[in-house]
Structures are given as structure tokens and as C-alpha cells.
Amino acid sequence: xKIKRYKKLNKRLNFYINNFGFRQPYQLLxxxxxxxxxxxxxxxxxxxxxxxxxxxxxxxxxxxxVIEMENLGSKVSGALLILKRYAIHKCGHEGKPVLGSQCLxxxxxxxxxxxxxxxxxxxxxQDKIRNKVGVPLLYLHSKTPxxxxxxxxxxxxxxxKLSNLYDMEKNTLEELKLKTGIGSNEAGKPxxxxxxxxxxxxxxxxxxxxxxQNSISKKRSKTExxxxxxxxxxxxxxxxxxxxxxKTN
Numbered sequence: 001x002k003i004k005r006y007k008k009l010n011k012r013l014n015f016y017i018n019n020f021g022f023r024q025p026y027q028l029l030x031x032x033x034x035x036x037x038x039x040x041x042x043x044x045x046x047x048x049x050x051x052x053x054x055x056x057x058x059x060x061x062x063x064x065x066v067i068e069m070e071n072l073g074s075k076v077s078g079a080l081l082i083l084k085r086y087a088i089h090k091c092g093h094e095g096k097p098v099l100g101s102q103c104l105x106x107x108x109x110x111x112x113x114x115x116x117x118x119x120x121x122x123x124x125x126q127d128k129i130r131n132k133v134g135v136p137l138l139y140l141h142s143k144t145p146x147x148x149x150x151x152x153x154x155x156x157x158x159x160x161k162l163s164n165l166y167d168m169e170k171n172t173l174e175e176l177k178l179k180t181g182i183g184s185n186e187a188g189k190p191x192x193x194x195x196x197x198x199x200x201x202x203x204x205x206x207x208x209x210x211x212x213q214n215s216i217s218k219k220r221s222k223t224e225x226x227x228x229x230x231x232x233x234x235x236x237x238x239x240x241x242x243x244x245x246x247k248t249n
Contacts, residue, residue, distance in 0.1 A: 006054075008149075012136070013053070015150050019158045020134040022115045025056035029107060030086060031100045032069040033121035034140065035079035041143045045082070049119075049138075052145045059086040060116075064093050064103035101125040108135055117147075133157045 016022040028049065038045050050057050061083055069080040091103050098106075101122055108116060112134045119138040120126060129135050130151040137148040176182075 009052070009147055012147050012149055016134065016136055020115065025058050026053060027058045027060055027114060027116050028119050028138070029089070029104055029116045030059060030061050030083065030119045031065045031104060031122065032076065032079055032083055034119040035082040036076060037121045037140045039078050039082060041140060043140065043143060049145055060089045061086045062089055062091040062100070062103045062107065064091055064097045065100035067097045068100040108132060
């Protein structure tokens with residue numbers, strides 16, 4: 001099962017590395033919900049997540065996420081201690097804190113230029129992240145960290161990008177052809193080779209066709225000549241007389 005799991009992980013990570021420029025150390029933006037789930041399932045985020053992602057990570061959070069956890073009181077004090085260990089990233093909400101989910105969304109911007117991986121258990125925040133392009137989503141399924149497969153928006157964006165690159169390359173190729181004069185007239189095109197006939201040495205000689213009617217006529221002429229060539233048997237006169245007498249009697 002681990003082999004299949006890591007194959008899926010590598011495929012998903014390579015999608016973001018090749019198409020959106022993600023590099024190590026991966027920047028992991030963590031909120032309070034993720035820390036609560038990790039504490040409940042006894043998972044050490046600093047040890048297990050780099051092992052799962054097979055690379056170095058930077059654990060980051062925001063001041064808004066910390067203040068949100070502080071406002072929830074003593075119920076989440078353990079998760080708050082974990083969250084405060086991570087580096088505080090400037091979010092631009094200093095003095096006017098917002099909800100942790102809103103803060104993380106504002107950090108992503110339009111295109112996630114800083115290549116953040118969002119680690120959250122907040123379902124509403126997860127749905128909003130799926131509607132953004134090029135944002136990896138990490139969450140915990142009981143004791144197992146899971147990097148979600150790329151969203152449909154991200155896959156469509158990559159397809160559009162590749163099609164645009166293809167069109168650009170095609171246009172540049174046409175411009176180069178016009179500049180160099182390649183393909184401007186038909187004279188420059190290579191001539192097509194005609195299909196060669198069969199080798200006369202390897203072919204059998206054609207046998208002359210026999211005409212059936214000629215053969216039949218030849219047979220008939222042969223029989224007629226044979227009939228003509230037959231000798232007539234001459235009957236003596238006295239025999240003829242005797243035969244005549246017998247007929248009259």
C-alpha cells in the first residue's frame with residue numbers, strides 16, 4: 001500500500017513542480033485546524049510531513065491564524081502551542097486581524113506566486129482552495145497525511161497553457177519559413193518518388209493465351225480432312241449383280 005501511496009504522491013508533486021515551478025524547501029502554510037487534528041492523532045508535523053513529502057519544508061503560519069486560536073480559549077491550548085512554534089508570515093492584516101481561512105486565501109492571491117502548500121482541515125477553506133489554480137492542498141485522514149490530487153481548475157489551466165505554447169511555436173515556425181523562403185513556392189518542395197514497377201528479372205514470362213474457338217475450329221478441320229482422306233472401297237461388278245438379284249427375288 002505504501003508503494004501505491006508514494007507513487008500517487010510523486011505524480012501529484014511532479015505536476016506542481018513541472019507546471020507551476022514548486023521547489024524545495026516547500027512552504028507549508030498551516031492553520032489551527034490542522035494542528036488540532038495532528039495533536040488528536042498524535043502526529044508530529046515537523047517530522048512526519050517532510051518524510052511524507054520526501055523533501056525539506058518550511059512550516060509557516062500567520063498572525064491571524066494564531067489570534068483565531070487564542071480566541072477559542074483553553075480547549076485548543078495544545079494546538080495553539082504547536083502553531084506558535086512555526087514562523088509567522090506577514091499577511092498584511094496587522095492591527096485588523098481576520099479569520100484564519102480568509103487570511104490564508106489572501107496569502108494565495110490570484111496565482112499563488114509564492115508557491116504555498118495549504119495544510120488545513122477546514123472543509124469550507126478546502127472547497128475554496130479547489131477553485132484556485134496551482135494550489136496544493138494537504139490534510140490529515142486519521143493518522144495519514146494526504147496531498148490531494150490537482151483540482152480540475154489547475155488541470156484545465158495547464159492544458160490551456162500547453163495549447164497556447166503550441167500555437168506560439170507554430171506561429172514562430174511559420175514566420176521563420178517566410179523569412180528564409182522555405183515553402184514559398186512549390187519548386188522548393190521535394191519531389192515525390194513515383195512508385196517503381198516490378199523487377200523484370202524477378203517476374204515470370206507471360207504465357208500466350210490459347211483461344212478456345214481456334215482450337216475447336218482446328219479440331220473440326222482435322223476431322224474433315226481425315227474423312228476426306230478415307231479410301232473408298234470398290235465393290236466388284238459381279239458382286240453388285242448378285243446383290244441386285246437377291247433384292248429382286
